Each structure stands twice: as C-alpha cells, then as structure tokens.
Amino acid sequence: MSGFRLADAAIDVHAGLRALDDPGSGACVTFEGRVRDRNEGRGVLRLDYQAYPALAEAEGAAVVAEALVRFEIRAATAVHRVGALAVGDLAVWVGVSAGHRDAAFAACRWIIDEVKRRVPIWKNEHYVDGESGWLHPDNSPVGARE
Amino acid sequence: MSGFRLADAAIDVHAGLRALDDPGSGACVTFEGRVRDRNEGRGVLRLDYQAYPALAEAEGAAVVAEALVRFEIRAATAVHRVGALAVGDLAVWVGVSAGHRDAAFAACRWIIDEVKRRVPIWKNEHYVDGESGWLHPDNSPVGARE
Amino acid sequence: MRYRLLYFASLADLAGRSSEDVQSTAADPAALYAELAECHGFTFAPTRLRVAVNGAFTDWSHRLADGDEVVFIPPVSGG
Amino acid sequence: MRYRLLYFASLADLAGRSSEDVQSTAADPAALYAELAECHGFTFAPTRLRVAVNGAFTDWSHRLADGDEVVFIPPVSGG
Numbered sequence: 001m002s003g004f005r006l007a008d009a010a011i012d013v014h015a016g017l018r019a020l021d022d023p024g025s026g027a028c029v030t031f032e033g034r035v036r037d038r039n040e041g042r043g044v045l046r047l048d049y050q051a052y053p054a055l056a057e058a059e060g061a062a063v064v065a066e067a068l069v070r071f072e073i074r075a076a077t078a079v080h081r082v083g084a085l086a087v088g089d090l091a092v093w094v095g096v097s098a099g100h101r102d103a104a105f106a107a108c109r110w111i112i113d114e115v116k117r118r119v120p121i122w123k124n125e126h127y128v129d130g131e132s133g134w135l136h137p138d139n140s141p142v143g144a145r146e
Numbered sequence: 147m148s149g150f151r152l153a154d155a156a157i158d159v160h161a162g163l164r165a166l167d168d169p170g171s172g173a174c175v176t177f178e179g180r181v182r183d184r185n186e187g188r189g190v191l192r193l194d195y196q197a198y199p200a201l202a203e204a205e206g207a208a209v210v211a212e213a214l215v216r217f218e219i220r221a222a223t224a225v226h227r228v229g230a231l232a233v234g235d236l237a238v239w240v241g242v243s244a245g246h247r248d249a250a251f252a253a254c255r256w257i258i259d260e261v262k263r264r265v266p267i268w269k270n271e272h273y274v275d276g277e278s279g280w281l282h283p284d285n286s287p288v289g290a291r292e
Numbered sequence: 293m294r295y296r297l298l299y300f301a302s303l304a305d306l307a308g309r310s311s312e313d314v315q316s317t318a319a320d321p322a323a324l325y326a327e328l329a330e331c332h333g334f335t336f337a338p339t340r341l342r343v344a345v346n347g348a349f350t351d352w353s354h355r356l357a358d359g360d361e362v363v364f365i366p367p368v369s370g371g
Numbered sequence: 372m373r374y375r376l377l378y379f380a381s382l383a384d385l386a387g388r389s390s391e392d393v394q395s396t397a398a399d400p401a402a403l404y405a406e407l408a409e410c411h412g413f414t415f416a417p418t419r420l421r422v423a424v425n426g427a428f429t430d431w432s433h434r435l436a437d438g439d440e441v442v443f444i445p446p447v448s449g450g
Binding site: 013014017021023024025026027028029030031032033034035037038061080088099100104105108109112 | 173178230255
C-alpha cells in the first residue's frame with residue numbers, strides 16, 4: 001500500500017509499518033523526522049506546519065509514484081503533519097519496503113529529500129526567546145526578517 | 147540508549163523506537179530485515195538462526211560502538227533474532243537517531259552491513275521442496291551440498 | 293479578469309490574509325505577481341517562487357483565464 | 372593439552388555435535404583445525420574461516436593454553 005498523505009493529528013507509525021508488510025519484502029527502511037529542541041543554536045519551543053493541501057497531496061503522491069518507478073521497491077508511504085507540533089513530535093514519516101536493502105535505503109532517502117524539496121509545506125518555528133518565523137529550506141528564517 | 151542484543155522471541159519494534167527518542171534527535175532511520183518467501187527463486191518455508199552467543203553479543207556491541215564514533219549520531223540499537231522464524235517474521239532490526247538525516251541514514255546502513263559481515267550468526271533456510279541448508283553471506287548454500 | 297489568490301507562509305503574513313479575489317488586467321502569473329508584490333510589499337523575487345494555477349504547478353507565462361485560482365509558492369520548508 | 376571445541380552451522384552438522392573436549396598436541400588453531408578437519412571431514416579451507424579463542428577473535432597462530440575454548444567460525448549469514 002503506497003501513497004502520501006497530510007495528517008492533522010499524530011502519525012501512527014505502527015499502522016504505517018504494518019501497511020508495508022508483505023511476504024516478498026525482505027527489507028523495510030523507515031525515516032522519522034521529529035521536532036528538535038534546537039535549530040542552529042536557537043532553542044525551539046514548537047512549530048507550526050502549513051500546507052497548500054491540494055497541491056501538497058498531489059505533489060507528495062507524485063514523489064511516491066516516481067520512487068516506485070525509479071527504485072526496485074514494493075511499497076512506499078510518506079505522511080507529513082500539518083498544524084501545531086511540540087518538541088519531540090513526529091513531523092514526517094517515510095516507510096519503504098523492498099526485496100533487498102539497497103533499494104529500500106536509496107528510495108527512503110530519495111523520498112524524504114524530494115518531499116522536503118518539492119512539496120508545498122512550510123514550517124514556522126517558535127523560539128524560546130519569543131521570536132518566530134517561516135523557514136527556508138536551508139533553515140534560515142524568511143519573511144519578516146528578510 | 148545504544149547497544150546490540152540477540153532475541154529469542156519476537157522483536158518489539160515499538161520499544162526499540164521509543165528507546166531512541168530524545169529531544170535533540172531530529173532524524174531516526176530504522177531497518178527491518180524480514181524472512182522472505184523466496185530466496186534466489188526458491189520458495190522458503192522458514193529459517194533457523196543460530197548464533198555463537200558470547201561472541202555475537204560482543205561483536206554486535208563493537209559494531210554499534212564503532213558506529214557511535216564514526217557517525218554524528220546520538221543513539222543506535224541493533225537486535226538480531228535467533229531460533230526458528232516463519233516467513234514475514236522480523237529477523238533483524240536496526241534503529242539510529244541523530245540530529246540530522248545524513249548521519250542517521252549512513253549509520254543505519256553501515257550497522258546492518260557490518261552485522262551481516264562480522265557477527266557470528268548463521269541462517270539455515272528450509273525450502274518448500276523439503277531441502278534445507280546453511281547459507282553463505284552471498285546466499286549460496288553451504289555445508290552438505292558444497 | 294477576476295482571480296482567486298491563496299497565500300501561504302510569509303506571503304500570507306505580508307498580505308495579512310490567506311486568500312483574496314482580485315480584479316486584474318494581468319494576463320499571466322508574472323504580471324499578476326508584479327501587481328500583488330507592489331500592493332502587499334512582497335519581497336521575494338519571482339525566481340525564488342514557483343507558481344500554481346488551479347492546483348497544478350505551471351510557468352510564469354501561463355495564460356490566465358477568468359476565475360483561475362493562482363498561488364505563488366514560497367520556498368518550501370517541510371520535513 | 373585439553374581443548375573445548377564449539378561447533379556452529381555446517382561445522383556442527385559435519386561434526387555431528389555442537390561441542391566436544393579433545394586431547395591434542397596442536398599448539399595453535401591452525402594445527403588444531405587440520406586435525407579436526409581430518410577427523411570430522413570439514414571441507415572449509417582455513418582462509419574461509421575465522422577463529423575465536425575464549426570468546427574473542429584471534430589469529431591462526433595464537434598460542435593455545437590448556438583448557439582453552441576454541442571455535443572455528445564459518446562464513447556468517449545473519450541479517
């Protein structure tokens with residue numbers, strides 16, 4: 001079972017893993033991206049993720065569909081949170097199953113890289129010092145402080 | 147919480163994942179190796195894993211300890227099953243948490259490769275046709291049919 | 293023509309709204325962005341943005357039609 | 372001298388046992404393996420095996436002591 005979805009509540013990793021199980025898959029690689037307590041030396045309190053839902057879902061689905069063509073894998077799923085997240089919360093989960101581990105590792109890495117690069121989702125970090133801001137992909141703040 | 151262990155019952159992936167959680171870890175990569183229903187075209191019924199326990203645990207712990215030095219990671223755990231496994235059962239689990247995903251992916255891959263290369267554990271595959279045999283690392287049968 | 297605009301992230305902050313309907317003579321996203329950047333004080337150069345029309349990525353010279361939903365996509369930062 | 376041998380995987384199948392105590396004049400694992408390969412019909416060349424003494428990997432010319440636990444390690448296939 002493959003696909004991409006936006007989640008407005010906690011991601012169920014267990015359900016995601018079980019959906020990848022099949023008797024022909026010898027290897028499953030997963031990636032969990034979590035909210036860290038620091039970014040580039042600044043203390044982080046919480047995050048908000050905003051998405052352009054229609055396009056994020058279409059683009060995320062395109063990433064997963066491309067991975068299924070590019071790599072010798074059997075299934076791939078990616079889930080991205082939207083809304084308010086606290087430190088330690090799961091922000092994004094990618095799971096890939098394959099016959100062998102080479103393809104599973106390569107595809108999982110490729111999917112998270114493409115999701116971060118292409119899917120219209122934005123992160124607003126709220127810092128311990130009270131400031132907040134929308135982030136660039138390179139993690140430097142955008143918007144008000146440009 | 148880092149380390150290596152041999153497990154003679156089902157591996158608890160959830161407990162393994164939770165043991166890797168910490169507020170400074172932004173990335174967690176896991177690898178699951180499962181018993182496939184086929185190996186090189188032959189139908190597989192089940193496997194037995196045998197270990198030399200004292201040395202397997204020492205060598206597995208050395209692999210994890212080396213990974214913690216080689217890579218910018220915060221924690222790493224590897225668990226390998228011993229005993230009788232059915233198709234679909236989890237044979238080996240590796241979990242790595244890190245500040246960033248580069249190190250998490252690289253270390254997880256390195257650990258499973260080193261475990262397979264160095265840790266004294268052997269797989270006896272039982273085929274649908276009634277044959278069975280101890281496997282080489284390259285998956286060709288060893289022993290009786292050499 | 294009448295366009296439906298959606299704004300996200302820092303563009304929504306600068307515009308002070310998440311959507312609006314505008315009347316414009318702009319015939320493509322490039323001209324429309326120039327107009328709206330002037331109005332809302334957007335500082336992104338178009339080269340840093342992508343543009344979507346009716347929920348699909350497209351290019352800056354896409355011929356707009358009356359009623360189109362147009363979205364300027366700031367650099368993304370998911371994951 | 373007296374050595375404790377443990378056998379795993381195909382070596383255990385060929386030896387028909389998982390351990391044994393042997394009396395031998397072999398002074399290192401190389402000599403001991405030659406003796407046991409002859410006795411049990413082991414077909415692995417020593418270059419395909421590793422050797423462990425008292426639970427730690429060592430080399431084939433390791434000086435054995437009375438009572439040592441010696442294990443010849445076939446190519447591993449975990450994972």
